[in-house]
Amino acid sequence: MPRGAYELDPTALPTNIKEIDVPLHLLAEPKESNSENNTYSQCVHFACKGRTYETGQVWSFCSGDDYLPRYYGKIQKITFVQAFEQDPVVKLHVGRLKATVIKGVIQWIDKRMPTGCGSFRATKALEIFTDLDVFSRQISSEDGNNYSIMPKTGNIWAIYRNWSNDIDVVDLQSQTYDLVEILNDKQDYKVLLLAPDGGFKLADRAGFGSVYLGATEHWIDGKDVRFTIPKSELLRFSHQVPTSKVTKEIHGALQEVYEPNIEALPVNLIL
Numbered sequence: 001m002p003r004g005a006y007e008l009d010p011t012a013l014p015t016n017i018k019e020i021d022v023p024l025h026l027l028a029e030p031k032e033s034n035s036e037n038n039t040y041s042q043c044v045h046f047a048c049k050g051r052t053y054e055t056g057q058v059w060s061f062c063s064g065d066d067y068l069p070r071y072y073g074k075i076q077k078i079t080f081v082q083a084f085e086q087d088p089v090v091k092l093h094v095g096r097l098k099a100t101v102i103k104g105v106i107q108w109i110d111k112r113m114p115t116g117c118g119s120f121r122a123t124k125a126l127e128i129f130t131d132l133d134v135f136s137r138q139i140s141s142e143d144g145n146n147y148s149i150m151p152k153t154g155n156i157w158a159i160y161r162n163w164s165n166d167i168d169v170v171d172l173q174s175q176t177y178d179l180v181e182i183l184n185d186k187q188d189y190k191v192l193l194l195a196p197d198g199g200f201k202l203a204d205r206a207g208f209g210s211v212y213l214g215a216t217e218h219w220i221d222g223k224d225v226r227f228t229i230p231k232s233e234l235l236r237f238s239h240q241v242p243t244s245k246v247t248k249e250i251h252g253a254l255q256e257v258y259e260p261n262i263e264a265l266p267v268n269l270i271l
Contacts, residue, residue, distance in 0.1 A: 041054050041055045041056055042054065042055045042077065042078040043055070043078070044078055044080075044090055046132075051132075051135075053075060053078065053090075053092060053132070053135075054075065054078075055075050055076060055077060055078060056074070056075065057074070057075050057138055058072060058073065058074045058075075058097065058138070058139040058140075058147060059072070059073060059075070059094075059135045059136070059137065059138050059139065060072050060135070060136045060137050060139060060239065060240070061073060061094075061129070061134045061135045061136060062134045062136060062263065062264075063134065064114060064169075064172065065172060065173050066172045066173050066175075066266070066267065068158075068238065068239055068264070068266060069136035069137070069239050069240075069263075069264050070114045070115070070116035070238055070239035071096065071114060072096065072097040072120060072139060072147070072149065073094035073095060073096045073097060073127070074094065074095050074097065074122045075092050075093070075094055076093050076094065076095050076126055077092075077093035077126070078090065078091070078092055078093070079091045079093065089130055090130070090132065091128050091129070091130055092128070092129045092130075092132065093126045093127075093128055094126060094127050094128075094129055095122050095123050095124060095125060095126050095127075096123055096125070096127065097120035097121065097122055097123070097147055098120060098121055098122075098123050099115035099118050099119070099120055100118070100119045100120065100121055100146075102118055102119055102234070104231065104232055105118065105231070105232055105233075105234045105235065106165050106232055106233060106234075106235065107165065107235070108165055108167070108235060109165055109166045110166070110167070110168045110169055112169040113167065113168070113169050113172075114169075115235060116149075116235075116237055116238045116239040116240075117149050117150055117151060117157075117234060117235075117237045117239075117240075118148075118149065118150070118234060118235070119146065119147070119148055119149075120146070120147040120148075120149060121145055121146055121147070122145045122147070133263075136242060136261065136263070136264055137240065137242045150185070150234075151182045151185060151189055151237050151240070152182060152185055153182050153183065153184055153185050154181070154182060155181070155182045155240055156179065156180070156181055156182075156194070156212075156240065156241045156242075156243045156258055156260065157179075157180055157182065157191075157237050157238070157239065157240050157241065158177045158178070158179055158237075158238045158239055158240075158241055158264075158265070158266055158269070159177060159178050159179075159180055159191075159229070159236050159237055159238060160175055160176075160177060160236050160238055161175075161176040161177055161178050162175075162176065163233065163235075163236040165235065173267075174268070175266070175268060176266075176268045176269075177238060177266040177268060177269050178193060178194075178219075178269075179193075179194040179195075179212060179241065179260070179265075179269060180192060180193055180194060181194055181214070181258075183226070187231070188228050188229060188230045188231055189228065189229040189230075189231070189237075190226065190227075190228055191226070191227060191228070191229060192214050192215075192225060192226050193214070193215040193218060193219075193225040193226075193227075194212040194213065194214060194215060194258065195212060195213070195214075195215035195216075196210040196211070196212055197210065197211060197212075197213070197250055197251075210260075211246070211248055211250070211257040211258060211259050212243075212257060212258045212259075212260060213250065213255060213256075213257045213258065238266070239264065240264075241260045241261060241264040241265060242260070242261040242264055243258040243259060243260045243261065244258070244259045245257070245258060245259075246258075246259050
């Protein structure tokens with residue numbers, strides 16, 4: 001049993017168990033987040049996944065018909081419920097981030113289209129998440145309640161292959177994508193096309209084990225694998241793909257390659 005817990009007679013307890021705030025002394029050491037107001041953050045750690053969720057954190061998460069991590073939310077509260085003889089269910093109360101217009105950036109015509117990068121602001125309306133597997137990566141860029149989520153040098157992003165600002169949200173499931181490495185973000189975005197094992201083939205979520213490195217040729221004859229995406233076309237970037245850099249033998253030689261998070265790869269990543 002957890003430290004400080006009691007075993008109670010279930011016949012003496014009500015049928016419905018009330019939802020309560022996470023007991024900090026049971027789940028994690030409380031952290032003082034604001035000494036002036038003497039407030040503390042809530043956090044819960046999952047050792048099996050190596051993840052800690054804490055109030056105030058911002059995460060990208062998978063949602064929508066194509067279930068890609070181009071949505072963002074801020075954890076405002078953590079609660080849990082536990083029925084007898086069942087594992088506790090952790091609930092994250094999350095406020096979605098809402099995209100704001102950036103001057104000079106071409107905007108979606110369909111206002112229902114998700115915005116995967118840009119400037120965002122935290123909202124007060126909360127959603128409750130119990131499936132924590134939908135969370136992809138933690139976001140660190142913050143300025144008060146404003147958040148800047150931009151492609152940065154060294155990041156790996158999925159981009160819309162045939163991007164235009166008149167893509168409709170109903171067309172998302174049929175979109176095709178490319179995977180690129182950001183080489184430079186100072187002015188416009190200089191990017192390098194990536195490919196599975198450096199070659200061209202169909203790569204989808206069923207293709208477990210694929211690693212990516214710089215493509216040796218573009219899928220369009222004559223096009224350079226290094227190209228520029230203007231800052232005005234920022235929305236061409238769909239979402240960041242969490243990756244690990246590993247060394248593997250490719251075609252008989254050891255090379256540094258990218259191993260992407262399979263869940264963040266679009267289904268229609270065709271090379």
